[in-house]
Amino acid sequence: MLILFEHPLSPYAQKVKIALYEKGIPFEAKIPDLFGQTEQVFLDSSPRREVPSLIDDGFTVFDSTIILEYLEDRFPEPPLLPATPQDRARVRMLEEICDTYYEAINWGLAEIQVFGRAKGALADELTARGGKQTAGMHRWLERELGEREHFNGAFFGWGDLSVYPYVAASALWGFPPPAGSRLAAWLERVAARDSARLCAEAVASVMASFQNLGPLVEAGAFVREYRDHRLEWMIRSGGLDVVREGLAKNNIRFHVEID
Ligand SMILES: N[C@@H](CCC(=O)N[C@@H](CS)C(=O)NCC(=O)O)C(=O)O
Numbered sequence: 563m564l565i566l567f568e569h570p571l572s573p574y575a576q577k578v579k580i581a582l583y584e585k586g587i588p589f590e591a592k593i594p595d596l597f598g599q600t601e602q603v604f605l606d607s608s609p610r611r612e613v614p615s616l617i618d619d620g621f622t623v624f625d626s627t628i629i630l631e632y633l634e635d636r637f638p639e640p641p642l643l644p645a646t647p648q649d650r651a652r653v654r655m656l657e658e659i660c661d662t663y664y665e666a667i668n669w670g671l672a673e674i675q676v677f678g679r680a681k682g683a684l685a686d687e688l689t690a691r692g693g694k695q696t697a698g699m700h701r702w703l704e705r706e707l708g709e710r711e712h713f714n715g716a717f718f719g720w721g722d723l724s725v726y727p728y729v730a731a732s733a734l735w736g737f738p739p740p741a742g743s744r745l746a747a748w749l750e751r752v753a754a755r756d757s758a759r760l761c762a763e764a765v766a767s768v769m770a771s772f773q774n775l776g777p778l779v780e781a782g783a784f785v786r787e788y789r790d791h792r793l794e795w796m797i798r799s800g801g802l803d804v805v806r807e808g809l810a811k812n813n814i815r816f817h818v819e820i821d
Contacts, residue, residue: 564589565617567604569596570764571672573665573727574626575614577657580723581630583757585637597784609820612787627657630720642719653714653721656706664728666795667695671735673796677786678776679804691799696737703729704745713748718755726752730762734769779813788814 566582566589568575582589594604596611607615607622615624616632623632634643643650671692673679680688703725707713713721729739729749739745752758778784788796788805793816796805808814 566591567594567607567615568613569593570761570768572613573668573731574661576727576761577626577723578614578616578629578633579761580726580757581633581642583760584642584718584723585633585640587633587637609818611818627661642714642723644715644719644721649715653719653724656713656721657724660724660728662791664699666791667692667699668728668731668735669792670795670799670801673786673804675735676772676775677779677784678774679779679808680801684801684803687800692735693737695799696732700732700739700743700745704743707744707748711751718752722752723757726758727761730758730765734765780811782811782813785813785815787816789817
C-alpha cells in the first residue's frame with residue numbers, strides 16, 4: 563500500500579490526499595515528528611524534511627506537485643487534469659499562485675493566531691495585512707472561476723484540489739470568501755465532497771488540540787520553517803522583528819542543507 567507522510571494542516575498534503583481519495587487509491591497516512599525524533603524512512607523520502615512525501619513500493623516522491631504528477635501518470639483513472647493543453651496550463655497556474663503566494667498568507671496568519679509570534683499592535687497589523695491580502699486573493703479567484711462550476715472546468719479535479727485547502731484555511735483564520743460570491747458557493751460544493759470532508763475533519767481534530775502554542779514556541783518545542791515565500795511574507799507584511807526574534811531564539815529554521 564502507498565505510504566503518505568503528511569500533516570492534516572498542511573495544504574500541500576491535503577492536495578495529495580484529495581487526489582488519492584478522488585482516485586480511490588488506498589494509502590496509509592503517517593505524520594512524522596517534524597520537531598523531534600524523525601523516522602529515518604521519512605528523512606530518506608524528503609530531503610527538505612517537509613510533508614508530503616509518498617512511498618510507492620519503495621519508490622519515493624516528495625513535493626505535492628510532483629506527487630500529483632506521479633499519481634496522474636501511475637493511476638490515470640479517473641483523470642484529475644482537464645483535457646485541453648490550455649486548461650491544463652490554466653489549472654497549473656492556479657496551483658502555482660496558491661502554493662507560492664496564497665499559502666504564505668495563511669501560514670503567516672497561523673504564525674500569529676496559533677504560534678503567538680507577535681502580540682499587541684504588531685499582531686493586529688499582521689492580521690490586518692493578511693486579511694487584505696486574502697480579500698485580494700479571493701477577488702482574483704472569483705475572476706478565475708468565472709461562470710465555471712469547477713476551477714478545473716467541466717469536472718472536479720486538479721484546479722479545485724489546488725485551491726480548496728487554501729480557501730478552507732482562510733475561513734479557519736477568520737477570512738472566508740465573501741457571502742454570496744461564486745467562490746463561496748464553489749467552496750460549499752467542494753466541501754460537500756467526501757475527499758474534502760475527510761481533510762476538513764482531520765484539520766478540525768488537530769485544531770481542537772491546538773490552543774495558544776506561544777509558550778511552547780518560546781520554549782523551543784517548535785522550530786518552524788521560514789522558507790522562501792513564507793519568509794518573504796513575514797518581512798513584506800511588517801514582521802521583520804518576528805524573524806529577528808525567531809533567529810535569536812533559534813525557534814525558526816530555513817531549508818535544511820542537503821548533505
Ligand atoms: N513545495 C512543497 C512544500 C511542502 C511544505 O512546505 N510542507 C510544510 C508543511 S505545510 C513542511 O513540511 N514544513 C516543515 C516544517 O515546518 O518544519 C510541496 O509542495 O510539497
